[in-house]
């Protein structure tokens with residue numbers, strides 16, 4: 655396990671699946687000047703590959719299987735208890751596939767981020783790539799937003815866009831989007847750890863100024 659660095663902001667990741675966004679973040683956090691440290695990964699799926707990625711990266715893990723609980727409230731309370739043990743400054747949802755309760759979201763308001771695979775407010779919820787294809791969209795992308803009670807409705811901090819090709823499938827589009835996610839999320843997490851991003855009443859504050867629209871990752 656990495657030596658705890660008491661001065662750096664503590665980042666806890668919640669994930670449910672493959673963990674490529676976790677991998678991008680932990681790789682970025684190992685760069686010399688990264689202003690945060692990934693202290694743990696929490697997961698609701700005991701067999702998720704993100705747990706293997708975390709073990710390889712010497713990052714502590716915990717599993718809270720939602721199937722072990724009879725209600726969403728009980729699951730969230732157990733998840734919260736594990737999270738609080740790590741005293742995080744920032745909680746990152748990275749493919750975390752459970753809708754969180756109002757109590758949970760309010761407990762961590764302003765330090766709970768999510769990456770969502772669409773250009774919000776388009777396509778909240780699931781199956782976003784297929785929905786973009788079915789709609790004939792020429793552009794698609796990914797959004798990093800503060801998590802609020804409203805599912806995928808929190809203030810959007812930054813977005814990255816991809817073009818949709820005529821021969822794109824759900825899988826090829828997902829791959830394009832994920833390549834952008836792996837660049838975008840570490841940038842936003844860096845900004846948060848540097849204190850440049852806050853959640854205002856309803857909007858994002860960036861360097862103390864209200865963001866009128868999400869920041870866009872440059873195309874390149």
Ligand SMILES: Nc1nc2c(c(=O)[nH]1)N[C@@H](CN(C=O)c1ccc(C(=O)N[C@@H](CCC(=O)O)C(=O)O)cc1)CN2
Nearest residue numbers: 750751752753754768770779801802803804805806807
């Ligand atoms: N209160 C909030 N909870 C969550 C948010 C949020 O903005 N507010 N973001 C999601 C992440 N997400 C999309 O980005 C998302 C995750 C899961 C679901 C969903 O319908 N989950 C189902 C189970 C689906 C499954 O197990 O495959 C459920 O929880 O019943 C929608 C959107 C994370 N939580």
Ligand SMILES: NCC(=O)N[C@@H]1O[C@H](COP(=O)([O-])[O-])[C@@H](O)[C@H]1O
Nearest residue numbers: 671672673674675748749769770771
């Ligand atoms: N609604 C939430 C959602 O669909 N999130 C998406 O799950 C993937 C997780 O990939 P990863 O496990 O490889 O990071 C990411 O593409 C993320 O945008």
